[in-house]
Amino acid sequence: VEKKSLNFIEAIIEEYLEEKGEGAKIHTRFPPEPNGYLHIGHAKSICLNFGLAEQYNGLCNLRFDDTNPAKEEQEYVDSIKEDIKWLGFMWDNECFTSDYFQQLYDWAVQMIKDGTAYVDDQSPAEIAEQKKTPTEPGIKSPYRDRSVEENLDLFERMKNGEFPDGSKVLRAKIDMSSPNMHMRDPIMYRILRKAHHRTADNWCIYPMYDYAHGESDYIEGITHSICTLEFEVHRPLYNWFLEQIKDGEYAPVQREFARLNLSYTIMSKRKLLQLVNERHVAGWDDPRMPTISGMRRRGYTPAAIRKFADTIGVAKRENVIDVALLEHHVREDLNKITPRMMVVTDPVKIILTNYPEGITEKVYADNNPEDESAGKREMTFSRELYIERSDFMEDAPKKYFRLSLGNEVRLKHGYIIKAESVVKDENGDITEIHCSYDADSKSGSGTEASKRRVKGTLHWVSAEVALPVEIRYYDRLFTDEAPDGHKDKDFLDFINEHSLEVSHKALAEPALKDAKPEDKFQFQRIGYFCVDKDSTPEHLVFNRTLTLRDTWAK
Numbered sequence: 318v319e320k321k322s323l324n325f326i327e328a329i330i331e332e333y334l335e336e337k338g339e340g341a342k343i344h345t346r347f348p349p350e351p352n353g354y355l356h357i358g359h360a361k362s363i364c365l366n367f368g369l370a371e372q373y374n375g376l377c378n379l380r381f382d383d384t385n386p387a388k389e390e391q392e393y394v395d396s397i398k399e400d401i402k403w404l405g406f407m408w409d410n411e412c413f414t415s416d417y418f419q420q421l422y423d424w425a426v427q428m429i430k431d432g433t434a435y436v437d438d439q440s441p442a443e444i445a446e447q448k449k450t451p452t453e454p455g456i457k458s459p460y461r462d463r464s465v466e467e468n469l470d471l472f473e474r475m476k477n478g479e480f481p482d483g484s485k486v487l488r489a490k491i492d493m494s495s496p497n498m499h500m501r502d503p504i505m506y507r508i509l510r511k512a513h514h515r516t517a518d519n520w521c522i523y524p525m526y527d528y529a530h531g532e533s534d535y536i537e538g539i540t541h542s543i544c545t546l547e548f549e550v551h552r553p554l555y556n557w558f559l560e561q562i563k564d565g566e567y568a569p570v571q572r573e574f575a576r577l578n579l580s581y582t583i584m585s586k587r588k589l590l591q592l593v594n595e596r597h598v599a600g601w602d603d604p605r606m607p608t609i610s611g612m613r614r615r616g617y618t619p620a621a622i623r624k625f626a627d628t629i630g631v632a633k634r635e636n637v638i639d640v641a642l643l644e645h646h647v648r649e650d651l652n653k654i655t656p657r658m659m660v661v662t663d664p665v666k667i668i669l670t671n672y673p674e675g676i677t678e679k680v681y682a683d684n685n686p687e688d689e690s691a692g693k694r695e696m697t698f699s700r701e702l703y704i705e706r707s708d709f710m711e712d713a714p715k716k717y718f719r720l721s722l723g724n725e726v727r728l729k730h731g732y733i734i735k736a737e738s739v740v741k742d743e744n745g746d747i748t749e750i751h752c753s754y755d756a757d758s759k760s761g762s763g764t765e766a767s768k769r770r771v772k773g774t775l776h777w778v779s780a781e782v783a784l785p786v787e788i789r790y791y792d793r794l795f796t797d798e799a800p801d802g803h804k805d806k807d808f809l810d811f812i813n814e815h816s817l818e819v820s821h822k823a824l825a826e827p828a829l830k831d832a833k834p835e836d837k838f839q840f841q842r843i844g845y846f847c848v849d850k851d852s853t854p855e856h857l858v859f860n861r862t863l864t865l866r867d868t869w870a871k
């Protein structure tokens with residue numbers, strides 16, 4: 318068996334497993350901050366962390382990195398769990414950094430006793446100022462040499478709520494002249510009076526990311542703490558904090574990969590929140606959002622997202638992936654799995670003048686030519702039908718293969734028809750196209766006429782049974798490849814004015830009447846669609862997931 322070559326993280330893991338020998342297991346974690354909904358970048362991290370655990374028969378924790386009560390909410394916790402499960406993963410343990418607040422506090426006290434942490438009375442701005450730049454040594458805080466006793470006393474009183482917000486911090490005592498700025502006595506704790514979504518008002522001091530993250534990995538027995546490249550420069554600090562507390566050989570290792578960037582997309586949670594709050598979109602799950610819930614509502618599938626994440630692999634250098642690649646995987650999956658349906662989006666009426674009045678008949682349509690087991694469905698054929706307005710021209714140029722006066726087309730799964738004349742309203746718009754049909758040409762009937770080749774095949778619905786539906790045509794939210802990559806412009810300047818267009822004109826074949834939210838279809842010759850959560854049996858609403866082909870390609 319040929320072995321797929323390992324990516325650099327797999328190589329690190331295989332080396333680890335080999336070194337540890339029999340019985341060794343890897344343990345990863347996915348650590349979202351519950352301050353927003355998950356997006357496609359998180360999906361990449363989820364596929365990586367849960368995927369590695371699956372691949373190497375290890376474990377993966379879901380850890381809510383909830384150390385900033387100012388921005389975190391239960392709603393986000395719930396959505397994160399739902400989205401991970403929808404992608405097809407399940408965590409081994411559900412953890413919260415807030416569950417470790419007491420342990421983290423105790424370790425901080427220990428560090429004070431060890432002389433490696435101190436209370437600083439300066440403001441965060443003063444502290445930042447004194448750090449200087451990498452090429453010049455920082456200035457030591459006047460509080461750096463406080464006695465252990467004084468530090469213990471002050472830190473306890475910080476915890477007890479004796480000092481106002483922002484008036485003191487706890488800092489690690491490392492090296493104010495380190496070339497790595499993160500090592501210049503980083504802040505470990507700050508005072509913040511804000512109710513926490515889990516610990517309520519139990520705490521008024523909160524640990525900072527750099528302190529909390531590695532120690533949480535340690536508590537959970539994480540072997541590989543995989544994060545994005547911007548944390549590479551934090552790695553010495555991650556290791557330093559572990560050195561202060563570790564007891565024995567075990568320590569997690571942090572490894573970094575390039576975050577996913579997608580063209581025509583923004584991923585900053587702050588900016589996504591702004592889109593929601595300023596109502597540029599209908600919510601976090603708006604089908605134009607790059608959130609997992611938005612993609613779900615748009616009709617993307619977990620399989621397509623996972624395939625995409627797998628295809629792009631892990632990189633050690635920042636890059637931008639073309640969003641067309643994600644869309645390609647969505648189309649490929651939808652092409653395999655979606656039943657075909659006929660929906661006329663902008664109808665014009667056809668009357669078959671030589672078809673008997675007062676009767677209808679059944680014709681049979683393949684549900685999915687890619688999947689024989691999907692079977693066939695019944696469609697109703699009748700004297701009056703609808704086709705797309707754009708599928709007819711009175712005076713057609715030579716290469717026009719749709720319907721025009723005096724020319725024939727096949728109505729898919731039905732008969733061959735020929736346009737004879739048109740009826741117009743006072744504005745000159747066509748209201749009816751009168752056609753004749755070839756009564757011997759029924760698809761699948763085996764007659765000579767049924768095998769007759771005509772240039773065009775059109776989709777249609779019977780006027781007798783057509784179902785009016787609402788269609789929401791979604792397109793990319795931004796018109797620019799890098800909406801937040803311009804110095805002189807805001808990402809909001811690039812919002813695509815046509816990213817949503819709503820139509821109430823469409824008529825669907827009746828087989829769609831029982832469609833439920835998230836059901837997915839290919840509307841033949843039109844695109845991929847799914848049922849929106851706003852849909853009801855009385856008022857069906859479809860979202861356009863994607864057109865059949867990439868219409869953005871240059």
Ligand code: ATP
Nearest residue numbers: 348349350358359361362544545576577584585586
């Ligand atoms: P933001 O900067 O938008 O707030 P974040 O990285 O702070 O995002 P977290 O909730 O902290 O969001 O992220 C959880 C995990 O997802 C982290 O391990 C982070 O590295 C990973 N992650 C976030 N964005 C991406 C991305 N674009 N590509 C890959 N992984 C990502």
Ligand code: MG
Nearest residue numbers: 350352586587
């Ligand atoms: Mg963040």
Ligand code: MG
Nearest residue numbers: 348349350382
């Ligand atoms: Mg983060």
